[in-house]
Every structure is written in structure tokens, then in C-alpha cells.
Amino acid sequence: MPGIVVVGAQWGDEGKGKLVDVFASKADMVVRYQGGANAGHTLVVNGKKTILHLIPSGILHPDTTCVVTSGVVVDVFGILDEIKGLKNNGLLQNPKQLLISDAATVLLPSHKALDAAREASLTGEKKIGTTGKGIGPAYEDRASRRALLFGDLFERETLRSKLELHLKEKNHLLQSLYEQEPIGIEGLLAQIEQAAIDLAPYRCRDTSSVVSKALKGNKRVLFEGAQGTLLDLFHGTYPFVTSSSTLSGSACIGAGVGPTQIHQVIGVFKAYATRVGSGPFPTELNDEVGEKMRQNGHEFGSTTGRSRRCGWIDLPALRYAIRLNGITNLALMKLDVLTGFEKIGICTSYKLDGETLLEPPVTQADFSRVEPVIEWFQGWNQDLTRLTRLADLPRTATNYLDFIGNQLATPIDVISIGPGREQTLWVKPLFNN
Ligand code: GDP
Ligand code: IMO
Ligand code: MG
Numbered sequence: 148m149p150g151i152v153v154v155g156a157q158w159g160d161e162g163k164g165k166l167v168d169v170f171a172s173k174a175d176m177v178v179r180y181q182g183g184a185n186a187g188h189t190l191v192v193n194g195k196k197t198i199l200h201l202i203p204s205g206i207l208h209p210d211t212t213c214v215v216t217s218g219v220v221v222d223v224f225g226i227l228d229e230i231k232g233l234k235n236n237g238l239l240q241n242p243k244q245l246l247i248s249d250a251a252t253v254l255l256p257s258h259k260a261l262d263a264a265r266e267a268s269l270t271g272e273k274k275i276g277t278t279g280k281g282i283g284p285a286y287e288d289r290a291s292r293r294a295l296l297f298g299d300l301f302e303r304e305t306l307r308s309k310l311e312l313h314l315k316e317k318n319h320l321l322q323s324l325y326e327q328e329p330i331g332i333e334g335l336l337a338q339i340e341q342a343a344i345d346l347a348p349y350r351c352r353d354t355s356s357v358v359s360k361a362l363k364g365n366k367r368v369l370f371e372g373a374q375g376t377l378l379d380l381f382h383g384t385y386p387f388v389t390s391s392s393t394l395s396g397s398a399c400i401g402a403g404v405g406p407t408q409i410h411q412v413i414g415v416f417k418a419y420a421t422r423v424g425s426g427p428f429p430t431e432l433n434d435e436v437g438e439k440m441r442q443n444g445h446e447f448g449s450t451t452g453r454s455r456r457c458g459w460i461d462l463p464a465l466r467y468a469i470r471l472n473g474i475t476n477l478a479l480m481k482l483d484v485l486t487g488f489e490k491i492g493i494c495t496s497y498k499l500d501g502e503t504l505l506e507p508p509v510t511q512a513d514f515s516r517v518e519p520v521i522e523w524f525q526g527w528n529q530d531l532t533r534l535t536r537l538a539d540l541p542r543t544a545t546n547y548l549d550f551i552g553n554q555l556a557t558p559i560d561v562i563s564i565g566p567g568r569e570q571t572l573w574v575k576p577l578f579n580n
Pocket of ligand 2: 159161186187276280281374387389423425449
């Protein structure tokens with residue numbers, strides 16, 4: 148039965164959180180497999196907004212198990228704040244709703260301090276524009292085999308000795324290289340020990356076997372991606388990327404399940420394009436049209452509040468995402484935001500040194516030189532946010548959607564016309580097989 152990956156097909160913030168929340172009403176399990184609190188996933192139910200960073204977007208459904216697996220970097224204080232926020236709102240009343248893997252990487256304030264210090268030390272175009280959540284330094288520790296793991300929080304001696312080693316190195320970097328204040332061990336250790344007590348109810352020794360068992364038992368398991376394809380560490384616009392692999396394949400690695408367990412990959416994308424932070428963005432609009440998109444779409448980051456860069460939809464980037472992720476079905480989000488644009492652009496290809504490209508070039512240096520080829524479509528003025536039937540979409544909107552679907556040669560199964568759960572038009576239901 149279905150193991151379904153929901154993956155961002157652009158530069159993040161595509162609306163993955165909304166989609167996963169909608170799908171989760173029919174799912175038994177929602178699994179986060181990479182990234183950390185750099186993610187900001189927004190769910191809107193009856194007008195009430197919930198922003199999740201580390202907790203999977205199935206958490207509003209009391210019967211859905213949410214799993215944070217070993218591929219995730221867990222900010223222990225951040226996740227506690229999220230848990231407290233949910234509980235204060237009458238959610239997450241049963242600790243069994245949330246499982247955190249003993250093998251997940253622990254992210255500490257020292258990682259955030261290092262992330263911030265490194266960004267501050269870079270100038271101009273060299274700045275990555277990270278979220279400042281410590282993601283790069285935490286994954287570095289994992290790769291260099293010195294990370295604290297979530298399970299270590301519950302072993303007093305291991306915790307102290309690993310933390311000592313960790314702070315020795317991080318404080319040296321912070322003080323000598325970046326002229327920052329060191330972090331004292333006793334205060335931090337006491338805070339972590341308290342956090343461990345508070346997080347103990349969510350501890351799971353082996354999330355990989357929990358997820359595998361669910362799949363084997365014909366349960367419906369959704370794997371929730373964070374960030375987006377073009378931010379992938381290996382296939383994105385390096386170095387302007389995040390520090391994890393954001394592709395669908397990462398679901399298998401981060402959660403610990405075999406590729407044969409994945410039956411469907413849903414690519415989530417906006418009816419236009421946005422990016423936060425630095426790096427190539429060929430269709431970017433640095434004019435009043437881009438500003439109108441930002442205002443209409445409330446394009447300000449869920450995690451950092453930064454303005455998102457806005458531009459026309461980029462089909463070469465989407466073709467690349469479909470190929471890299473093996474996307475089987477598409478979900479198009481935020482169609483309502485394009486209401487009121489007299490004409491709407493679609494980037495169908497790029498020009499680079501006289502050549503036509505249907506997908507992005509490999510290096511970000513070339514990517515930053517491409518010229519987008521734009522085809523123009525007539526817009527619409529009708530408010531779409533209250534529609535309940537596909538048949539009521541204006542003809543110009545349908546033309547726009549048909550063109551995109553044909554160009555991408557992949558079915559668009561869901562069309563989202565507002566942030567709310569109910570503002571969702573189904574072309575084809577999920578879990579139909
Ligand atoms: P994620 O990181 O992919 O989960 O996306 P974010 O939550 O960071 O950003 C998407 C934003 O768009 C959130 O504020 C959502 O509430 C909002 N949103 C999602 N779908 C729609 C939609 O169809 N229309 C509009 N207007 N807003 C939407
Ligand atoms: P969700 O899951 C959009 C971007 C940052 C920066 C780069 C590296 O909400 O879609 P990092 O803090 O990861 O080291 O920053 O990646 N970035 C995101 N952009 N949505 C996200 O997550 C992002 N997570 C990281 O802006 O450019
Ligand atoms: Mg987001």
C-alpha cells in the first residue's frame with residue numbers, strides 16, 4: 148500500500164505543509180526525513196494558522212502518527228517550543244502522536260551561533276542567506292561523525308563527554324575565528340538535561356522499523372519533504388543550497404526504508420515561483436509585478452519573515468525537478484494569487500550562449516547567466532478562493548493550467564486556491580489505488 152513522498156519542486160515554500168495537512172486526514176503516518184527548523188510549513192484550518200518547523204504537518208490530525216526520523220537535525224529547544232505551542236492550543240494531547248528517532252542529529256545553540264557567525268563573515272554575493280537555524284553546522288557534525296544523537300540526551304555520561312568535545316571545538320571556532328563569545332558547558336548541559344526530561348515521552352528507539360512496519364501493514368504513509376529541489380545539496384544551485392538532500396530519494400535514506408516502498412511522488416509547486424536567500428533565479432521580477440505577487444501571495448518567510456523573491460513560473464526548473472524526483476503527480480498551489488494580473492508569463496526554456504535549454508545547466512555559474520524565454524497568457528480577474536468546482540475556473544486559468552500540464556507531461560492532480568484546507572480542488576483523489 149502507498150508510501151507517498153510529497154516533495155517541493157521549486158525553491159521551497161511551495162505549500163507542502165498545506166498539502167500534507169490536507170492529505171493527512173487520510174494518512175496513518177506522516178514522516179519528516181530531512182532538514183530541520185529551517186523549514187516553515189504553514190497550515191490554515193478554519194482561519195487559524197499553525198506554523199510547523201520540525202513537527203510533521205500531520206499533527207493536527209489526532210489519529211495520524213507523526214515521525215521525525217534519523218535524517219532530520221533536531222533543535223531540541225526549538226522542538227520543545229513547538230510541542231508546547233501545540234499543546235497550549237489543545238493539540239498533541241497524546242504523546243503517542245509524535246515519535247522522535249534516537250538516531251536523529253541533535254542541533255544545539257552552538258550550531259546556530261556558528262551559522263550566524265559564518266554568514267556575518269561573508270560579504271555581498273558570497274552570502275548564502277541561510278535561515279540562521281544552524282542547519283549547515285549540524286549536518287557537518289553528522290558527516291564528520293561527531294554529532295550528538297537524540298538518544299545520547301538520555302545517557303548522562305555520554306551526553307556530558309560528547310558535549311565537552313563539541314563545545315571545545317565550536318568555542319574555538321567561535322572565539323578565534325569569528326570573535327564571538329564562547330558557550331559555557333554547565334548552563335547548556337542543565338538546559339539539555341531538562342529538555343531531555345520533557346522530550347522523553349516522544350523518544351523512539353527505532354523509527355525506521357516503525358515506518359517499515361506501517362508500510363508492510365498496508366498503512367498509508369506520507370513522507371513530507373522540506374525545502375525544495377533546487378535547494379538540494381547535490382543537485383541544487385550549489386553553494387546556494389541547504390545542507391541536506393531535499394529530493395524524494397532522501398525519504399528512503401532519512402527514514403530508513405527501501406526505494407521499493409515508495410509508490411508515488413507528488414511534486415508541489417506554486418503557480419509562479421519564489422526563492423528566499425541568494426542564488427540564481429532566472430524568472431525573478433524586480434519590479435512592480437514581482438511586488439504585486441509578493442503582496443497578493445503574502446510572500447514573506449514562515450521561518451525568518453524575510454521577503455521572498457518572486458517571479459514567473461519556471462518550466463525548465465520544474466522539468467528538472469520532475470526528473471530528479473521521479474515525480475508521478477503534481478499539486479499546483481496558490482493559483483488564486485495570480486488573479487488580477489493582466490497577462491501572465493510562463494518561462495518555457497532558457498537561452499544560454501545562443502543555445503536553447505529545456506532544463507537548467509549544471510553549474511550555478513551558468514545557471515545565473517541564462518535568459519528566460521517567456522510565453523504570455525491572458526490573465527483573469529475572478530476571485531478563485533471560494534470556488535468549489537474545477538468547472539468554475541475561468542477559461543483563461545484553465546488554459547494556463549493545461550499549458551503547464553502539457554509542457555511538463557505530468558498530471559496536475561490537485562489545484563490549491565487558498566491557504567485553507569477547504570480551498571482545494573481535486574482533479575483526481577489521492578489514495579485512489
Ligand atoms: P511550505 O514550506 O512548502 O510548507 O510552504 P510555506 O508554508 O512556507 O509557504 C506557503 C504559504 O502559502 C503559506 O503561508 C500557506 O498558508 C500559503 N498557501 C498555501 N497554499 C495556498 C494557496 O493555494 N493560496 C494562497 N493564497 N496561499 C496558500
Ligand atoms: P521549507 O521547508 C525556502 C533556504 C535559505 C537559504 C538556503 C540555505 O519551508 O520549504 P539553510 O538555513 O538551510 O542553511 O539555508 O536554503 N531555505 C529555504 N527556503 N523554504 C525552506 O524550507 C528553506 N529552508 C532553507 O533561505 O537560501
Ligand atoms: Mg516554508
